[in-house]
Amino acid sequence: MLYAFIPGPRGLLRLEQETSISPGAELAKALWIDLYRPLDSQIAAVSALGIEVPTLADMEEIEISNRLYREEGADVMTVVLPGITPDGAQIAGPVSFILTEQRLVTVRHHAPRSFETFPERADRSAAGCKSSERIFLGLLEEIIARQADLLEAAGRALDKVSARVLSGKGLDSHQLQQALEEVGRQGELVGRVKLALLTLERALSFFDQTLAASAQGKELKPIAKSQMRDIGSLAVHGDFLSNRVQLSVDATLGMISLAQNATVRIVSVVAALFMPPTMIASVYGMNFRFMPELDWHWGYPMALGLMVASAVGTWAVFKWKNWL
Template sequence: MAPGTMLFIGEQKQDKARIDLMHYSGTVLHELRDVTVNQCAEFAKSPGITWINVNGIHDIRQIEALGKVFNLHPMTLEDLVNTTQRPKVEEFPHYLFIVLKMMSFSDMPSRLVMEHVSLILGKGSVISFLEDEGDLFDTVRNRIRAATGRIRLLKADYLAYSLMDAVVDHYFLTVERIGDRIEDIDEQILADPRQEDIKEIHQLKRDILHLRKAVWPFREEVGVIAKSDSALLHPETRVFWRDLYDHTIQIIEMAETCRDILGGMHDTYLSSISNRMNEVMKMLTIISTIFIPLTFIVGVYGMNFEYMPELKWHYGYCLIWGVMLAISLGLFIYFKQKRWL
């Protein structure tokens, strides 16, 4: 298809896409649910900050209508509905287009869940696009409702920062949960290594790889925003973008640490299996060593010769048993002294 053609690429997670809206200033707050595109346009023209949140990007007509109202570039609309788009930031004359990935980690079963998130930062408005309805931005909504902090006092770029900061907070939570799971598997491997452990180690390695693929370009786009001369970014928010950049670097370092630990755990698993096999072989060897002289004695007296003096002894049977028990006990004591048992 031609560049700029809208084609939804991803999993349709809900039946109906919905638009929620929050319009606020220092003293006024309007919160609406399931609004139309025309209502969004009316609030965006009024004084204050307008936050439009689109839950579900599979409705091409709705996204196209928003694009016409807010004069979005066709290439922007194409990337909005493409969930495979890598994180990036693009500057246009009257808006910034930001793409990022939200991640969460599920413990049972252990898997990484990734969601495509896009932001449109305009003059006095922010449009966020989510694949599905969720609680990703609930903390930001609660701060707006409670009028805590500076979010109701600053411009739309601070709202965009707050939304991206919420995504970064999920990154921290995801890395911490992965780290906790790594510790559990590490203890399991040292205590009793199982075949399922190596499979989960490989799955965690893939999760860390996906996390790195999302965070590395995210760091680049935050750096671009922090250094941008766009009129949409105000001087009072520069320090917050730099702080977000530092948090992104911290997440990268934590992910690298987890990856190194997982690489060591793979070697630890193989070493544990090898040591376990060595212990089994050592025990079998000791048992075989104890039975070698006993087998020799039994083999000698199992030969079919008529003239064997011990066969006629009255206490020959008991004597042979005593000799075999003495040999077994002597070998057992010897192995104990050598700490082979």
């Protein structure tokens, strides 16, 4: 899909929503072109503007030289952002920003939430939305704010899990398994956000170097620096949440271990209670020729009494030792 935007009275307007522009308006009028899982015809339309659209394989390259570079007057920056695939799976996928003096082109194959919310709020960003560079910084501001929201949501989820696990209510194995799965999901989310922050910091550093030659560089440079500070603060928050994830995992595994120990202890106690009666029954089950008790009239009741008394005595000793 291809979405083209121009500045409007409030935020950004898609070209087909602007009454003064015909449905077949040229993409050259757009300040921001967003390509989402683009078709070949849409890639060709953008290429006609002199912009080379990278393939998904190019975007997935991990070399910095392939993710941050300048080509024919365009700055190409690829970051990794959390988002949703068409089938609803949560992933961290690459997003490329191609920035020229005339327009910003973004290429993505998954759906980060920020790309849906930014057009309506573009004019509220610190940079505004009157040029491609300002739209780029405004979109990054929206993305950074989204990462902050994700970290806060992960923190709240970890609070709930920790409160449930450490409540002392004796959760069963199924509930503890659910808690461990939830902690794992939040750990994956925090990891995706930390990766996004790392790549965003690299992209902003690269963009900051190009601002010196920009006509708006003096005005936009403080905004870029402010976003760098925000990313640094969020990175510290992400590290804190990673430690909390590890603490929650350890606490949950500890509770699972305690529950297993309690089960093993019960089994051990039951086995210990039956050991003396088993020994008595084994003695009188031996096939020796001379066993006087076999001829006693009260021999059978006596054997049963010994077995009961030995089991009760073992239970009393365990209770005295606080092993039960």
